[in-house]
Amino acid sequence: MAIFGPSSVARDQLKQDPRFTAAFAYVADLLDPKSAARARLRQIAAGSSNKVDLAGGAYAVEQVYMTKARADGLFEAHRKYIDVQVVVEGEEIIEVEDVTRLPAKTEYNDEKDYLLFNDSGVSTRLIMRPGDAAVLFPADGHMPCVQLKGSLLVRKTVVKVPVA
Numbered sequence: 380m381a382i383f384g385p386s387s388v389a390r391d392q393l394k395q396d397p398r399f400t401a402a403f404a405y406v407a408d409l410l411d412p413k414s415a416a417r418a419r420l421r422q423i424a425a426g427s428s429n430k431v432d433l434a435g436g437a438y439a440v441e442q443v444y445m446t447k448a449r450a451d452g453l454f455e456a457h458r459k460y461i462d463v464q465v466v467v468e469g470e471e472i473i474e475v476e477d478v479t480r481l482p483a484k485t486e487y488n489d490e491k492d493y494l495l496f497n498d499s500g501v502s503t504r505l506i507m508r509p510g511d512a513a514v515l516f517p518a519d520g521h522m523p524c525v526q527l528k529g530s531l532l533v534r535k536t537v538v539k540v541p542v543a
Contacts, residue, residue, distance in 0.1 A: 381475050381519045383505050386410065386465055386512040393514065401434040402463050402538040409441075409467060409536055410510055420467060420534050436541040443534050446471045446526035454481050454496035454520040460539040462515040464523060466507040469533035472525040473513050476502040481520045496520050517542060 382389050390403040409416045416431075423429055423443045431439040446469070456478050464473065481496035488494070502520075505513050506527060515521045524533070 381505075381516065381521075382512075382514040384512065385510055389463070389512040389514050398435065398437075398461075398540050399463070399514075401437050402439075402540050405431070405433055405439055405538065406463065406465050406512065406536065409439075409465070417467070420536070423534070425532060433538070437538060439536045439538045441534075441536050443532065444524060445530045446524055446533055447530065449474075449522075449525050452522040452525050453484070454498065454502075454522045455493050456481075456496070456517060456520045457492045457515075457539075458487065458494070458517050459492045459542055461517070461542060462513070462521070463538040463540060464507070464513045464515065464521075465536050465538070466509055466511055467534045467536065468509055469531050469535075470506065470508045470527050471523065471531070471533050471535075472527050473505045473507055473515075474502040474522040474525060475505060475513070475515065476520045478518055478520045498522075 393399040408414045420441050429441040484495040484497045
């Protein structure tokens with residue numbers, strides 16, 4: 380089941396799980412307005428991303444993009460990695476639904492670790508603002524990057540934490 384809230388609260392919920400140690404240390408650094416990590420994120424052009432390797436097999440994908448209309452979104456899920464999605468600047472909606480309630484659109488892509496789903500018409504909306512984290516497990520189908528009040532530039536990171 381997804382965990383959502385300020386990144387510090389999500390971190391506290393998972394502090395007993397060593398898989399998340401590197402992820403939340405990186406997130407804390409990225410959220411520091413004076414850090415080198417934050418400066419690096421500010422240098423990424425819209426529509427681009429940057430991969431950062433972390434300890435324990437985790438890695439982060441720093442992204443900059445314009446949010447999109449819900450009709451243009453897709454639900455996705457992963458089997459090998461848990462997503463820790465953190466908005467640094469801007470705001471968006473991430474919709475979440477249990478994968479057992481979503482009709483599959485594609486078969487699982489093992490190389491890219493994703494499965495796409497069609498919309499079920501029922502999901503939970505998470506409103507993501509700066510500093511918010513959504514921890515999305517393999518059972519959590521999710522549609523990120525959805526606009527809240529029109530298209531807006533978002534600077535964000537998605538930390539991929541190995542399931543095993």
